[in-house]
Amino acid sequence: MKKTQNVRRREVINHIVSVLSGLAALVGIFFLGWILWTVARQGLAALNLDFFTKLPAPPGSDSGGLANAIAGTVVITLLATVIGVPLGLFTGVYLSEFGRVSHFGRMVRFTTNITTGIPSIIVGLFVYTLLVVPFKHFSAYAGAVALAIIMLPVVARTTEDMLALVPNALRESALAIGMPRWRMILAILFRAARSGLLTGTLLAVARVSGETAPLIFTAMNSPYWMKSLAEPTANLTVTIFNYAMSPFDDWKRLAWGASLLIMATVLAVNILARYLLREKK
């Protein structure tokens, strides 16, 4: 059968789009590879023992490290997790177990979704007005609160989704043997959904540990070791921001090292979380 010109034209268009779509996917992967490769190559050149053990040095001395910033990032992120995860967890419990259809529940769910989309820089400014302006100094705890606010909705939504996956028969059998609801939730639901809840927490940690914008206004930065939570605190991401914009080559090198450290951590936690979720499914 002879194909008409019209059919041939449609087939050609179809082929072109197919090739384009493959190309677009390739472009996405290409950029991923390009970024990973650049950071790995530049970062590995900067990582050495000094990087993990020494304080930042003045430009030109070539022997400084970011030990204080690594410690600061760990402390701020841990503190944020301690504040943000329980809040998010119990918000999720409320949404899934008590407020599924209530008016208040709907409002909270709606607001939670919106909060997820509020830019992190706004959260930073908000905590600046909340905890930095009244106390007149930047602090690690302000940084932690900012990150916790970013974590909260993420944890709340995954908790709700994960608890919703637990079959109702489990709830009913627990209640049928006379368990109060709080024990049913803590002992049965949390256990049944634990890998999902862990995934939510890990994804939230991964999301905030690379955050920069909220820390500029809250934890700020410092060239020293942190002595208390109530003072400006060195952290990796703000250090990258400051050093990358500086004119000194050895500072830029440190910024690349910090970038590699942050990126490797975030990707590792992310992949771990996805792996856990897949096992669950």
Added chain:
Amino acid sequence: MRRLREYLSEHFETTFRGFTVLCAAVVLIIMAAMFFNLAWNARLAIGQFGLGFLWRDMWDPALNEYGALSSIYGTVVSTVIAMTVAVPMSVVIALFLVELAHPTVSKVVGAAIELLAAIPSIIYGMWGLFVFAPLMAETVQPFLQETLGLENVPGIGRLFTGAPMGIGMLTSGIILAIMILPFISAVMRDVFAMVPAVVKESAYGMGSTTWEVTRKVTLRYGIQGVVGACFLGLGRAIGETMAVTFVIGNAHRISLSLYDPGNSIASTIANEFAEASDPLYLQALIYLGLVLLVMTFVIQMIAQWWVVRLKKSMGAGL
């Protein structure tokens, strides 16, 4: 003490429930406090400039005169570039993942593109400043300008004039596009996958090609989901800070050329916060933050409302 314990064990059910309600209320309080705190801490600037702040093209810390127009302009332009690049790309990537690729390939490619979303924005900034911007300056921008001759095309030619510096609107827009690509394509993939096979098969049965089915059936059927995906991407792009701050150039000016440096609301705040020693300067920056908060809030409201409607019409699973 013992009484307290007895009381608790008796009323723990209510206490526990009350505790979860309290946690849930924190979310509402934070949202309300965000608006209130930013407005209160920008009260000097709001009093001085009023709503005119929004369309005032002036930013001069020396004279203590501030207006948001150049920052808003930059936010809009960089977001428009990002959406123009990312939305069509996401459509064809979703098409590739759902219709064309072998399931194993689709899984691997899908995971790789999702990983793009996991990379922190400051890493995009570093890569953009030291790798991508120089490449734009040396190769891509001269290529667009001279080899393709876009500079002399009437109408859009104005967009491609000026010295190719690498730093500027075009570069930030492209980096933003890469950053929001995974968010949009992930939602589109789910939307495409939810179109019932029967609907597609009947179009194939009439002799349609894959692209025709996608364009006339899948996209039409899933149009609500596609729009929702675009809103999600838009919300991301508009508030993105670090990547843009590194490559946009931080100049308070409105220029038609995409090659020129500019700024966005987020980049202005991030960049000038440390220098803002004067109270009015600081408050003008917080006022800018309030403007961004209102913008993203409205976009998110529309997106959420849209998704809720979508769930009702397409069933759960999205």
